[in-house]
Amino acid sequence: SQQGEEDPQALSIQEGENATMNCSYKTSINNLQWYRQNSGRGLVHLILIRSNEREKHSGRLRVTLDTSKKSSSLLITASRAADTASYFCATANSGGSNYKLTFGKGTLLTVNP
Amino acid sequence: NAGVTQTPKFQVLKTGQSMTLQCAQDMNHEYMSWYRQDPGMGLRLIHYSVGAGITDQGEVPNGYNVSRSTTEDFPLRLLSAAPSQTSVYFCASGRGQGSYEQYFGPGTRLTVT
Numbered sequence: 001s002q003q004g005e006e007d008p009q010a011l012s013i014q015e016g017e018n019a020t021m022n023c024s025y026k027t028s029i030n031n032l033q034w035y036r037q038n039s040g041r042g043l044v045h046l047i048l049i050r051s052n053e054r055e056k057h058s059g060r061l062r063v064t065l066d067t068s069k070k071s072s073s074l075l076i077t078a079s080r081a082a083d084t085a086s087y088f089c090a091t092a093n094s095g096g097s098n099y100k101l102t103f104g105k106g107t108l109l110t111v112n113p
Numbered sequence: 114n115a116g117v118t119q120t121p122k123f124q125v126l127k128t129g130q131s132m133t134l135q136c137a138q139d140m141n142h143e144y145m146s147w148y149r150q151d152p153g154m155g156l157r158l159i160h161y162s163v164g165a166g167i168t169d170q171g172e173v174p175n176g177y178n179v180s181r182s183t184t185e186d187f188p189l190r191l192l193s194a195a196p197s198q199t200s201v202y203f204c205a206s207g208r209g210q211g212s213y214e215q216y217f218g219p220g221t222r223l224t225v226t
Binding site: 004031033035040041042043044045048088090092097098099100101102103104105106 | 117144146148153154155156157158161163171172203205207209213214215216217218219220
Protein backbone atom coordinates (compact mmCIF):
# COMPACT_ATOMS: atom_id res chain seq x y z
CA SER A 1 0.00 0.00 0.00
CA GLN A 2 1.18 3.55 -0.67
CA GLN A 3 2.33 5.32 2.46
CA GLY A 4 3.03 8.71 0.95
CA GLU A 5 0.63 10.67 -1.19
CA GLU A 6 2.00 13.63 -3.11
CA ASP A 7 -0.04 16.69 -3.91
CA PRO A 8 -0.56 17.99 -6.50
CA GLN A 9 -0.36 15.12 -8.99
CA ALA A 10 0.86 17.54 -11.64
CA LEU A 11 2.27 21.05 -11.51
CA SER A 12 3.17 23.37 -14.40
CA ILE A 13 5.11 26.58 -13.79
CA GLN A 14 7.30 29.08 -15.61
CA GLU A 15 11.06 29.11 -15.35
CA GLY A 16 12.19 31.21 -12.42
CA GLU A 17 9.09 30.53 -10.32
CA ASN A 18 9.10 28.44 -7.16
CA ALA A 19 7.56 24.97 -7.07
CA THR A 20 6.05 23.46 -3.94
CA MET A 21 5.07 19.82 -3.63
CA ASN A 22 3.47 18.20 -0.62
CA CYS A 23 3.57 14.70 0.77
CA SER A 24 1.27 13.20 3.36
CA TYR A 25 1.81 9.86 5.04
CA LYS A 26 -0.12 7.63 7.37
CA THR A 27 2.13 6.05 9.99
CA SER A 28 5.04 7.21 12.15
CA ILE A 29 8.33 7.41 10.34
CA ASN A 30 12.06 7.29 10.97
CA ASN A 31 12.91 9.43 7.99
CA LEU A 32 11.42 10.85 4.81
CA GLN A 33 13.27 11.19 1.54
CA TRP A 34 12.59 12.98 -1.73
CA TYR A 35 13.65 11.55 -5.09
CA ARG A 36 13.54 12.90 -8.63
CA GLN A 37 12.88 10.81 -11.72
CA ASN A 38 13.46 12.13 -15.20
CA SER A 39 11.36 10.50 -17.90
CA GLY A 40 12.55 6.98 -18.65
CA ARG A 41 15.32 7.07 -16.06
CA GLY A 42 16.04 5.78 -12.58
CA LEU A 43 15.40 7.76 -9.42
CA VAL A 44 17.91 10.20 -8.00
CA HIS A 45 18.07 10.96 -4.29
CA LEU A 46 17.55 14.64 -3.47
CA ILE A 47 17.33 15.03 0.29
CA LEU A 48 16.59 13.12 3.50
CA ILE A 49 14.96 14.55 6.60
CA ARG A 50 14.86 12.63 9.87
CA SER A 51 11.81 12.47 12.10
CA ASN A 52 13.42 14.76 14.70
CA GLU A 53 14.20 17.46 12.12
CA ARG A 54 11.81 20.16 10.95
CA GLU A 55 13.59 21.73 8.00
CA LYS A 56 16.56 21.01 5.73
CA HIS A 57 18.13 22.87 2.87
CA SER A 58 20.23 21.68 -0.04
CA GLY A 59 21.04 24.21 -2.74
CA ARG A 60 17.71 25.35 -4.23
CA LEU A 61 15.80 22.69 -2.30
CA ARG A 62 14.03 23.23 1.00
CA VAL A 63 12.25 20.39 2.77
CA THR A 64 10.02 20.71 5.79
CA LEU A 65 8.57 17.97 7.97
CA ASP A 66 5.59 18.24 10.30
CA THR A 67 5.27 14.94 12.15
CA SER A 68 2.15 16.09 14.00
CA LYS A 69 0.37 16.49 10.65
CA LYS A 70 2.25 13.61 9.05
CA SER A 71 3.22 15.79 6.13
CA SER A 72 6.26 17.12 4.31
CA SER A 73 6.81 19.71 1.62
CA LEU A 74 9.51 20.12 -1.00
CA LEU A 75 10.19 23.63 -2.27
CA ILE A 76 12.32 24.18 -5.38
CA THR A 77 13.27 27.82 -5.73
CA ALA A 78 14.07 29.63 -8.97
CA SER A 79 13.06 26.63 -11.06
CA ARG A 80 14.77 25.75 -14.33
CA ALA A 81 13.59 23.78 -17.35
CA ALA A 82 16.00 21.04 -16.25
CA ASP A 83 13.93 20.59 -13.06
CA THR A 84 11.15 19.08 -15.20
CA ALA A 85 10.70 15.59 -13.73
CA SER A 86 8.55 13.51 -11.41
CA TYR A 87 9.20 13.95 -7.71
CA PHE A 88 8.51 11.22 -5.17
CA CYS A 89 8.49 11.20 -1.41
CA ALA A 90 9.49 7.98 0.32
CA THR A 91 9.16 7.07 3.98
CA ALA A 92 10.96 4.63 6.24
CA ASN A 93 8.44 3.61 8.86
CA SER A 94 9.10 3.59 12.60
CA GLY A 95 9.84 0.14 13.92
CA GLY A 96 11.00 -1.02 10.52
CA SER A 97 14.19 -0.94 8.56
CA ASN A 98 15.45 2.48 7.48
CA TYR A 99 16.13 0.87 4.14
CA LYS A 100 12.57 -0.31 3.47
CA LEU A 101 11.09 2.67 1.69
CA THR A 102 7.43 3.20 0.83
CA PHE A 103 6.97 5.56 -2.10
CA GLY A 104 4.12 7.84 -3.03
CA LYS A 105 2.73 8.15 -6.54
CA GLY A 106 4.66 11.29 -7.32
CA THR A 107 4.17 14.83 -8.57
CA LEU A 108 4.92 15.54 -12.22
CA LEU A 109 6.57 18.95 -12.41
CA THR A 110 6.80 20.75 -15.75
CA VAL A 111 8.91 23.90 -15.90
CA ASN A 112 8.22 25.89 -19.04
CA PRO A 113 11.06 27.97 -20.53
CA ASN B 114 32.44 3.86 -10.72
CA ALA B 115 29.64 2.49 -12.90
CA GLY B 116 27.21 2.77 -9.96
CA VAL B 117 24.20 0.46 -10.20
CA THR B 118 23.88 -1.42 -13.47
CA GLN B 119 20.93 -3.47 -14.67
CA THR B 120 20.59 -5.88 -17.56
CA PRO B 121 18.73 -6.25 -19.79
CA LYS B 122 17.21 -2.82 -20.52
CA PHE B 123 14.19 -4.35 -22.24
CA GLN B 124 12.71 -7.84 -22.20
CA VAL B 125 9.61 -9.48 -23.62
CA LEU B 126 8.48 -12.77 -22.13
CA LYS B 127 5.64 -15.13 -22.81
CA THR B 128 3.37 -16.16 -19.95
CA GLY B 129 4.94 -19.00 -18.01
CA GLN B 130 8.53 -18.31 -19.01
CA SER B 131 11.17 -17.67 -16.37
CA MET B 132 14.04 -15.25 -16.42
CA THR B 133 16.53 -13.43 -14.24
CA LEU B 134 16.99 -9.69 -14.10
CA GLN B 135 20.56 -8.81 -13.26
CA CYS B 136 21.69 -6.05 -10.90
CA ALA B 137 25.22 -5.17 -9.90
CA GLN B 138 26.82 -2.33 -7.95
CA ASP B 139 30.47 -1.42 -7.62
CA MET B 140 30.21 0.89 -4.61
CA ASN B 141 30.60 -1.83 -1.95
CA HIS B 142 27.13 -1.02 -0.65
CA GLU B 143 25.61 -3.21 2.05
CA TYR B 144 22.00 -2.69 1.08
CA MET B 145 20.35 -3.67 -2.20
CA SER B 146 16.73 -3.80 -3.23
CA TRP B 147 14.32 -4.40 -6.08
CA TYR B 148 11.30 -2.23 -6.85
CA ARG B 149 8.66 -2.32 -9.53
CA GLN B 150 7.02 0.76 -11.00
CA ASP B 151 3.67 0.58 -12.73
CA PRO B 152 2.13 3.44 -14.77
CA GLY B 153 1.01 6.32 -12.61
CA MET B 154 2.31 4.62 -9.49
CA GLY B 155 5.21 5.09 -7.21
CA LEU B 156 7.68 2.33 -6.62
CA ARG B 157 6.78 -0.79 -4.66
CA LEU B 158 9.41 -2.83 -2.87
CA ILE B 159 9.71 -6.46 -3.99
CA HIS B 160 12.70 -7.85 -2.03
CA TYR B 161 15.69 -6.38 -0.29
CA SER B 162 19.00 -7.44 1.20
CA VAL B 163 21.03 -5.91 4.02
CA GLY B 164 24.15 -7.90 3.19
CA ALA B 165 25.50 -10.96 1.43
CA GLY B 166 23.48 -14.02 2.40
CA ILE B 167 20.62 -11.99 3.91
CA THR B 168 17.39 -11.26 2.04
CA ASP B 169 13.86 -10.35 3.06
CA GLN B 170 10.51 -9.69 1.48
CA GLY B 171 9.10 -6.32 0.65
CA GLU B 172 5.56 -5.26 -0.14
CA VAL B 173 4.98 -7.34 -3.31
CA PRO B 174 7.24 -10.45 -3.19
CA ASN B 175 4.94 -13.06 -4.74
CA GLY B 176 6.22 -14.53 -8.00
CA TYR B 177 9.79 -13.32 -7.43
CA ASN B 178 12.88 -14.88 -5.87
CA VAL B 179 16.18 -13.30 -4.90
CA SER B 180 19.52 -14.38 -3.54
CA ARG B 181 22.64 -12.45 -2.58
CA SER B 182 25.76 -14.54 -2.71
CA THR B 183 28.11 -11.56 -3.15
CA THR B 184 28.06 -7.94 -2.04
CA GLU B 185 28.03 -6.77 -5.66
CA ASP B 186 25.19 -8.77 -7.21
CA PHE B 187 21.49 -9.06 -6.45
CA PRO B 188 19.59 -10.92 -9.21
CA LEU B 189 15.80 -11.03 -9.34
CA ARG B 190 14.22 -14.22 -10.66
CA LEU B 191 10.76 -14.41 -12.15
CA LEU B 192 9.68 -18.00 -11.67
CA SER B 193 6.71 -18.19 -14.07
CA ALA B 194 6.01 -14.86 -15.73
CA ALA B 195 2.46 -13.49 -15.70
CA PRO B 196 1.00 -10.45 -17.51
CA SER B 197 0.57 -8.79 -14.10
CA GLN B 198 4.36 -8.68 -13.86
CA THR B 199 4.58 -6.33 -16.82
CA SER B 200 6.35 -3.36 -15.28
CA VAL B 201 9.56 -1.38 -15.03
CA TYR B 202 11.95 -2.91 -12.52
CA PHE B 203 14.48 -0.85 -10.62
CA CYS B 204 17.38 -2.08 -8.56
CA ALA B 205 18.83 0.18 -5.88
CA SER B 206 21.70 0.08 -3.44
CA GLY B 207 22.57 1.92 -0.25
CA ARG B 208 25.75 2.31 1.74
CA GLY B 209 24.17 1.40 5.03
CA GLN B 210 26.02 2.22 8.26
CA GLY B 211 23.56 4.99 9.05
CA SER B 212 23.38 6.40 5.52
CA TYR B 213 19.92 5.73 4.13
CA GLU B 214 19.91 7.31 0.69
CA GLN B 215 19.54 4.84 -2.15
CA TYR B 216 21.16 4.81 -5.58
CA PHE B 217 19.02 3.54 -8.41
CA GLY B 218 19.87 1.72 -11.61
CA PRO B 219 18.40 2.74 -14.99
CA GLY B 220 15.66 0.13 -14.91
CA THR B 221 14.53 -2.90 -16.91
CA ARG B 222 11.30 -2.62 -18.88
CA LEU B 223 9.59 -6.02 -18.87
CA THR B 224 6.57 -6.97 -20.94
CA VAL B 225 4.81 -10.29 -20.40
CA THR B 226 2.44 -11.34 -23.17
